[in-house]
Structures are given as structure tokens and as C-alpha cells.
Amino acid sequence: MKQNFIGALCAVAVMGGAFAQTPKKPAAKPAAKMAPAPMVEEKDAATLEFEKFRAEMEESNPAELFEMKGEEQWKTKRGPKNVSLAESCDLGQGVGKVEGAYVKMPRYFADADAVMDAERRIVWCMVEKQGFKFDEIAAKPFANANFTPDITNLVTYVAGHSRNMKIAVPLKDPKVREAYETGKAMAAYRAGPYDFSCNTCHGSDGKRIRMQNLPNLSTAAGAMKGVQGWPGYRMTGGVMLTHQWRMGDCFRQQRFPQPKYASDAIAYLLTYMIGNANGQVYKGPGIKR
Amino acid sequence: MxxxxxxxxxxxxxxxxxxxxxxxxxxxxxxxxxxxxxxxxxxxxxxxxxxxxxxxxxxxxxxxxxxxxxxxxxxxxQLADVKYPADGKMLGDWKAGEKLAQSGRGFTWSDKPGLPVGGNCYNCHRISPNETSFGTIGPTLYQFGKLRGNTPDIQKYVYSKIYNAKAHNLCSEMPRFGRVGALGEKQIKDLVALLLDPASPVNK
Structure with missing residues (x-):
């Protein structure tokens, strides 16, 4: 199961139309006519089971436990400078204000002179306001079976305060627009041993890897599928993971090297993806399989 | 090169x-x-x-x-760069090909380095009717040999396509499996057999 879903997500490639266009073999029939069209809408048993489970979990979403921890950490004086994020961190809506902040990021922050997604911004606050060391946070940025970093709780808390709000990345800001366009160009960039780009899997409608549907991130609905549910409690391994983690896992499967944590690269790509989802409703931290 | x-x-x-x-x-x-x-x-x-x-x-x-x-x-x-089997035989063991087609492993930072890696075929293609979990990034290959025959020309074409898909469609989404050393001669032969061998479930 794990291999099917994780190993497969961004994995492979295509004979994309290639068999259908072989002038050297005029006798060959286009491959697309060989069999009935794939049943894109049909859901496999695992998907149905998962959806049932998710529906049952809606009343007691495990993400809420992490939100609660995050709230406590947001409000507590911490770090070498002994200040709280609530009294020092501006997520774009005023110091300490979390309401609606998550759906309005990435945005440009003049104090950091950078476009930042929510996780990157909170890390920046922890470093600049509370005095934590970036390298220590970046050394173990994501949860595993035995450990959940504070930053994951904090992001989940902040995301929870954008529940049922519309995505509104400020794309009219020239700095944000530049990040968006750069992210778009990054998504199209093919390299590595398998010639994959983000768009290999996520650039057109109705595609799957195995039974896993692949959202087309260039459309509003598709982009929202890439945003919805993050940060999310992942049933595989039982860990709370963030959108930054998910972006890194895509690059793993793309056979690329690893993006650095809380970097421009991820902020640009998230600006492209989340910006494309503008106007769609974010349902809050979720559950992933 | x-x-x-x-x-x-x-x-x-x-x-x-x-x-x-x-x-x-x-x-x-x-x-x-x-x-x-x-x-x-x-x-x-x-x-x-x-x-x-x-x-x-x-x-x-x-x-x-x-x-x-x-x-x-x-x-x-790209086509001129394809290295065909020295013995001229393109058709291997379809059962080994099916096993290889199932695996999506290889080349990620979490995979162990070294060969062989998976063929990744079912991630993108429908192939054998017995495997219902298949991707749709690539075209269906079900009945590939039944519809196209199992001639030496077709065998050579399929071998070269798996070795280097870009030899037939420059910007194909499909990796250049032989060219980058992901799949060796034996693996490609087995995959050719999966698609073309009349005994393969693909062609039943």
C-alpha cells in the first residue's frame, strides 16, 4: 500500500502519445484506440475505504490535537529572547493575528524582504523574534513516528484559523507576482535521470499514477486539491505533516535533489500553486492517507 | 555523446x-x-x-x-544511440517483465543506489488485464502485440522505445530507461516480451 501510494505519486512517465505517432510504422494503429478509455472517475476499494474513514474522523480530526499544542506554543514566551509569537510575530494581518492569515500566504514581507509561505514565515519569527537558531529548526523540520517539531504544531494552529475561508494570495503585489511566475517556470523545468518536471504529473487534467488521481495544478480546482488537507495527519505512519514536507516528497519522486527547508524555492512553488487556488475554500488542517 | x-x-x-x-x-x-x-x-x-x-x-x-x-x-x-542486444534477440521472459513492470522503485534519494530499478510501467500505463491498478499518463498498452503483431520490426521498435522513448518523440514524458542506465538489456528484453509475446496476458 505504502509503495503504491507514495512510491507511485510522481513516479513515472509516459509513452505520451509516442506510440500514437510513429510515422515509421504506418501499419500501427493509434494506441489510444486499443482499449476502452480508462475509468478516471472510478474509485478503488482503498479510496472508498479511506473516504469513509475520513468522514468518520471529521468529528474528531486528529489534526486538532496538534492545533491545540500549537496554540499553547504560539502564546507561550519561548526561546532565548523569551517572547511569545503572539506578542511578536506578524503573519501579514498584524502582530499576533492568526485569523485568516494562512489563506493569505504566501505574501511578501518587507521586514524579511522575501515572499514567504506560512511555515517559512513562522520559522522566520521563531528565529528573528524568539532567537531560535535556523539551522537547528531546519535540521529536523518534519515529523516522524517519534517526534513532532514545534513548527508543525504552530503551522497547524495557524492553518486552523483559516478554516472555511477563501484562498486569497495577494498576486497583485509585484513581488508576489514575481514569485508566482518563477514558481510557474520551476514547475515546467524538466531535468534529472527521468526528465521529470512537476508538470509531468501535475500539468494536465484526468491523469493518474496507478489509482492515485493527479491534480492539475495549473487550474483553480486542481491547485486546490494540492492545497486542501495540508497540513495533514497522515495515516501512513500516523504523523502530522506540513505542505513544505509534501513539496519535498514530490521532488523526491521526481528524482531531484532535496529542496532546502523554508527556502525561496518552496515559497515560489507554493505561491504558484496556492495562487492558482485563489477563491477556493480552504477547509483547514486535514487527514491524508 | x-x-x-x-x-x-x-x-x-x-x-x-x-x-x-x-x-x-x-x-x-x-x-x-x-x-x-x-x-x-x-x-x-x-x-x-x-x-x-x-x-x-x-x-x-x-x-x-x-x-x-x-x-x-x-x-x-537518440535512435542512433540505442544499443540493441548483441545476439539480435529482443524477446525475453514476459513473466520477469511483468514483475519489473510492477515496481516503481529506483533513483529517488530514499532508494538504495544500484541496479536494477523498477520499470515503473504500471504507474502510467494499462498493460496486463490482471492488473487493475494502473496509471493513465501514458497510453494503454493492453493487447499491444495482438494488435501490432510480433514481427522483428515491431520487436526492434518496442526495444528502442523502452531504451529511449525520445528516439520516437523528442519530448515524450517517458524516461530514457536504457539511455540513463536504469534498465539493462535483460530487463528491456523482458519488457518487450510482456508487450509482444503471444503467451503474455497482455495479448490474450
């Missing part, structure tokens, strides 16, 4: 002058600079993977729609 890269690079230079930019300009340059600045090696995924080779560069610069004269020339180069 070096010659081909040089050729591709000179074509790219021509392109830069001759073609209007496709979703790029400064943003493409900034995207590449960002990859180089913000990515780090992990496991076998070394940093040199971020660099485009000549073919990737042509596809990236043209939005995967290279001018025909360039596509034809470079496809021919």
Missing part, C-alpha cells in the same frame, strides 16, 4: 535567438538560479541532476514543442 550534447547546445543557442520565448525569459533564468541555490544533494540524488542535458534544454525552452527540423534531427541522434 559529447558531440550530441554540443550539437544540442548549439541548436539551443540558435533557438535562443530565433524563437520567441515560451513562458520563460527572466523567469526561466530565475527558476534555474533558484534550483541551484535552494536544492541540496541527498542520498544518490546528487546536485548535478539539476542541470539540463541538451535534450531537456530543447524541450524546456520550447514548452515541449520543438520545431520539427530540430526534433527530427535529435530523434535520429
Amino acid at each position: 559529447t558531440k550530441k550534447i554540443i550539437l544540442a547546445a548549439s541548436m539551443a543557442a540558435t533557438l535562443m535567438i530565433a524563437l520567441p520565448a515560451v513562458a520563460e525569459g527572466d523567469y526561466r533564468a530565475k527558476a534555474i538560479a533558484t534550483f541551484n541555490k535552494d536544492f541540496q544533494a541527498r542520498g544518490q540524488a546528487s546536485i548535478d541532476r539539476l542541470a539540463e542535458d541538451g535534450l531537456q534544454l530543447i524541450c524546456n525552452r520550447t514548452g515541449n514543442k520543438p520545431p520539427e527540423y530540430i526534433a527530427k534531427q535529435m530523434e535520429a541522434d
Whole structure:
């Protein structure tokens, strides 16, 4: 199961139309006519089971436990400078204000002179306001079976305060627009041993890897599928993971090297993806399989 | 190979002058600079993977729609580079091919380095009717041999397609499995058999 879903997500490639266009073999029939069209809408048993489970979990979403921890950490004086994020961190809506902040990021922050997604911004606050060391946070940025970093709780808390709000990345800001366009160009960039780009899997409608549907991130609905549910409690391994983690896992499967944590690269790509989802409703931290 | 890269690079230079930019300009340059600045090696995924080779560069610069004269020339180069089995036999063991087609492992930073890697076939293609969990990025290959026959020409075509899909469609989404050393001669033969052997469930 794990291999099917994780190993497969961004994995492979295509004979994309290639068999259908072989002038050297005029006798060959286009491959697309060989069999009935794939049943894109049909859901496999695992998907149905998962959806049932998710529906049952809606009343007691495990993400809420992490939100609660995050709230406590947001409000507590911490770090070498002994200040709280609530009294020092501006997520774009005023110091300490979390309401609606998550759906309005990435945005440009003049104090950091950078476009930042929510996780990157909170890390920046922890470093600049509370005095934590970036390298220590970046050394173990994501949860595993035995450990959940504070930053994951904090992001989940902040995301929870954008529940049922519309995505509104400020794309009219020239700095944000530049990040968006750069992210778009990054998504199209093919390299590595398998010639994959983000768009290999996520650039057109109705595609799957195995039974896993692949959202087309260039459309509003598709982009929202890439945003919805993050940060999310992942049933595989039982860990709370963030959108930054998910972006890194895509690059793993793309056979690329690893993006650095809380970097421009991820902020640009998230600006492209989340910006494309503008106007769609974010349902809050979720559950992933 | 070096010659081909040089050729591709000179074509790219021509392109830069001759073609209007496709979703790029400064943003493409900034995207590449960002990859180089913000990515780090992990496991076998070394940093040199971020660099485009000549073919990737042509596809990236043209939005995967290279001018025909360039596509034809470079496809021919890729085809000339295919190493066919020395014994001339293209058809291996379809059962081994099916097993290989199932695996999606290999080349990620969490995979152990070394060969062989998975064929990744079912991730994108419908193949045997017995496997209902298949992807749709590529076309269905069900009944491939039944519909196209099992002639030496078809065998050679399928071998070359798996060895280097770009020999037939320059900017195909399919990896160049033989060219990059992901699949060796035996593995490709087994996959050819999966698609073409009349005994393979693909052709039942």
C-alpha cells in the first residue's frame, strides 16, 4: 500500500502519445484506440475505504490535537529572547493575528524582504523574534513516528484559523507576482535521470499514477486539491505533516535533489500553486492517507 | 555523446535567438538560479541532476514543442544511440517483465543506489488485464502485440522505445530507461516480451 501510494505519486512517465505517432510504422494503429478509455472517475476499494474513514474522523480530526499544542506554543514566551509569537510575530494581518492569515500566504514581507509561505514565515519569527537558531529548526523540520517539531504544531494552529475561508494570495503585489511566475517556470523545468518536471504529473487534467488521481495544478480546482488537507495527519505512519514536507516528497519522486527547508524555492512553488487556488475554500488542517 | 550534447547546445543557442520565448525569459533564468541555490544533494540524488542535458534544454525552452527540423534531427541522434542486444534477440521472459513492470522503485534519494530499478510501467500505463491498478499518463498498452503483431520490426521498435522513448518523440514524458542506465538489456528484453509475446496476458 505504502509503495503504491507514495512510491507511485510522481513516479513515472509516459509513452505520451509516442506510440500514437510513429510515422515509421504506418501499419500501427493509434494506441489510444486499443482499449476502452480508462475509468478516471472510478474509485478503488482503498479510496472508498479511506473516504469513509475520513468522514468518520471529521468529528474528531486528529489534526486538532496538534492545533491545540500549537496554540499553547504560539502564546507561550519561548526561546532565548523569551517572547511569545503572539506578542511578536506578524503573519501579514498584524502582530499576533492568526485569523485568516494562512489563506493569505504566501505574501511578501518587507521586514524579511522575501515572499514567504506560512511555515517559512513562522520559522522566520521563531528565529528573528524568539532567537531560535535556523539551522537547528531546519535540521529536523518534519515529523516522524517519534517526534513532532514545534513548527508543525504552530503551522497547524495557524492553518486552523483559516478554516472555511477563501484562498486569497495577494498576486497583485509585484513581488508576489514575481514569485508566482518563477514558481510557474520551476514547475515546467524538466531535468534529472527521468526528465521529470512537476508538470509531468501535475500539468494536465484526468491523469493518474496507478489509482492515485493527479491534480492539475495549473487550474483553480486542481491547485486546490494540492492545497486542501495540508497540513495533514497522515495515516501512513500516523504523523502530522506540513505542505513544505509534501513539496519535498514530490521532488523526491521526481528524482531531484532535496529542496532546502523554508527556502525561496518552496515559497515560489507554493505561491504558484496556492495562487492558482485563489477563491477556493480552504477547509483547514486535514487527514491524508 | 559529447558531440550530441554540443550539437544540442548549439541548436539551443540558435533557438535562443530565433524563437520567441515560451513562458520563460527572466523567469526561466530565475527558476534555474533558484534550483541551484535552494536544492541540496541527498542520498544518490546528487546536485548535478539539476542541470539540463541538451535534450531537456530543447524541450524546456520550447514548452515541449520543438520545431520539427530540430526534433527530427535529435530523434535520429537518440535512435542512433540505442544499443540493441548483441545476439539480435529482443524477446525475453514476459513473466520477469511483468514483475519489473510492477515496481516503481529506483533513483529517488530514499532508494538504495544500484541496479536494477523498477520499470515503473504500471504507474502510467494499462498493460496486463490482471492488473487493475494502473496509471493513465501514458497510453494503454493492453493487447499491444495482438494488435501490432510480433514481427522483428515491431520487436526492434518496442526495444528502442523502452531504451529511449525520445528516439520516437523528442519530448515524450517517458524516461530514457536504457539511455540513463536504469534498465539493462535483460530487463528491456523482458519488457518487450510482456508487450509482444503471444503467451503474455497482455495479448490474450
